[in-house]
Amino acid sequence: MATLEGPLSRQLIFEPQNSLEMSPDELAPLVDSIQLILNEESATNPFTVAVSFEEPLGAANNLWEILHVFLPSSNLVKDAIWTKIGDRITAFMRSRFRKPHEAERPRVTHIYGPRGEILKTVILRSADDDPDWQDGGEDRPFPLPRG
C-alpha cells in the first residue's frame, strides 16, 4: 500500500469520510487488490494506489458511510479496467454491512477527477441492493486532494 508520496498524476487516492469508521487495516485488502489490477494492466509504469486519512474534526456524524476515491485521470472511468476496479469497490462497500449496528447504513463512494470534480457516485442502500451508479453533475467542484 503506497503512501501519499510521489507524483499525484500517477496515484489513485482512497480517503474515508470518517477515518474513525474505516481504518487503514480495513482499507488495505481493497487497496492491495486494486494495485494488483493496475499492475496487470501496465507492468512497466502502473498507477499506484495510496490511502489518505484526516483526523475527523468538528461534530456532525453521517448516517451514510462514505469513501472518497481521487483518480489521476478522468479517462480512467472510461477504460475497461474500470469495470474491475468498480467491482472491487462495490464488493468492499457491500462487506461493510456486516459490521455490528451498521446493517442500515447506506454506503456511498464518490469518484473524483483530477480537478476535484465528481465523475461517478455509487450508492449501496442495503447489503442485497444492486449498486446504483450515478454520473457526477455537481456544479461546485470538489476541492483537490491534499498532496
Added chain:
Amino acid sequence: MTPIKSWSPEWEPDTKPEDFPAAARILGGATSRFLRNGFSSPIFNKRVGLFESQRVTELDDGHYNIQCLFYERLRSLDEIYRALVIRNKDPWQVDYRATAIELSIDIFPSFYDAVDGVVPMPGDGEPSRGGHNIAVYDVEEDHFLFQHVWSNGLALDSGTLPIDYLDLHLREAWMLRFRTGQLPDEADESGVSARADGEVRTDLFTPWIQINQRAMCTTFFQWKEGAGSGQPWLQVVAIAKSPSGKPVIAGWAHGRKDDDLIEFEELFVWPRYRGKKIGTVMAADALMMARAYGALEGSWVETTDDAHSNELFQSFPEEWMRPTIPHWLRNASWIPCTEKPVNAISEPADMFEMMMSFGTPEQRAIQAARLREIHDDNSESNHNFEDS
C-alpha cells in the same frame, strides 16, 4: 427627523472555490469535506449565527443601534438542565428568546440503528465514531429529547438520549440567545441587560453607540445573565467598517465572571477583518472592563472544538493570520492581581498605562475617556456585582 436606516451585514462567504478548504478551516475547524457535508462544530454554527443575524440601524449621523446575539457554553449537565428550564418555561420565549441548546457528543455505532430514535448506552468495546451535533429541547425522567440532522442533509430526525450518556460522552454544549434576561443591577423592568454609556432601549438592540469613524474599530460591551449558571457574562463587541463603509460587527469576546475570576471562552474575529489588530483591541478592552467591574483575575479558555480549529492553524503560513492573543496580553491576564506582579491589571492606574500601549492615538483617547468615566461611576455608586 432623520429617517432610520437599517441593514444587515454583507453576507459573503468570501471563498473562491480554490480557497474553500482554508476558508472553512478559518471559520470553524471543519475541513472542506466536512463543511461540504454539513460537518461543523457547535461553536462554528454559533459564530455564523451571530454574524449573520446582526443588524445595524443608523439613528442619526454617527449614532447606531447594533443588534447582536449572544451565545454561551454550558459547562455541565446541571447547566443544561437550567438552560432547558429557562427555555421551556416560556414557550414563546419572550424573555429569553432562546434557540435550542446545541450539544456536541461522542457517537457510537449503536446510534445508527437505534429503534425509533431511542439511543441506548454504547455497549462494551463499542468504538467511538467521532462527534455529532444534536439539539436538546426537553428532559424527561432519565433521558433528554433531542433533534438532529445527519451531516449529509437528511431530514430532521428526533430521539431520546439517556442522561447517563450525556454524563459520559458530552463534549460541549452551547446556547444561542437573542435576548439574555436581566441582570438585577443593570436592567430596567423590560429585561434589557445591555449597558453602555447612553440611552437604554428596550428592544433587541443594544443601547446606541457612537462610532469613531477614524478608528480601526469601536468596541462596546454588555453584561449578560448566563442561562446555565446565572452568572454574569461580559460580551465585548468590535464594530468595524465593512467594505462598503457601513458599520458591521467584526468580532466579539465572551467572558464569564465568577466572583473575582473572569474566564474568556471566546475571542473571535470574522475572517475578512483579521489582521487589523481587532482581536488585540477586544482582548485588552475585555480585560479592562472586567477589571472595572470587580474581576481580579482573568484567563483565556480554549474550548475543545476551537482547539481543533487553532490546531489546524499551526500548519498554515503566517499570512493566514492565526487567531492568537498577544502573549503580553495573555500573560497579564493569567497573573492573579492580588499578588501585584509586573503587568498585572491591579489598579485603574495600571489599566490606563496598559491602555496606552496599543491602538491608534484617537482610539486611546476614546478608551481613556470611557474608562475614566466608568471608573468615576463605579467610585460614586460603589457599584459591583458582589453587591447585587
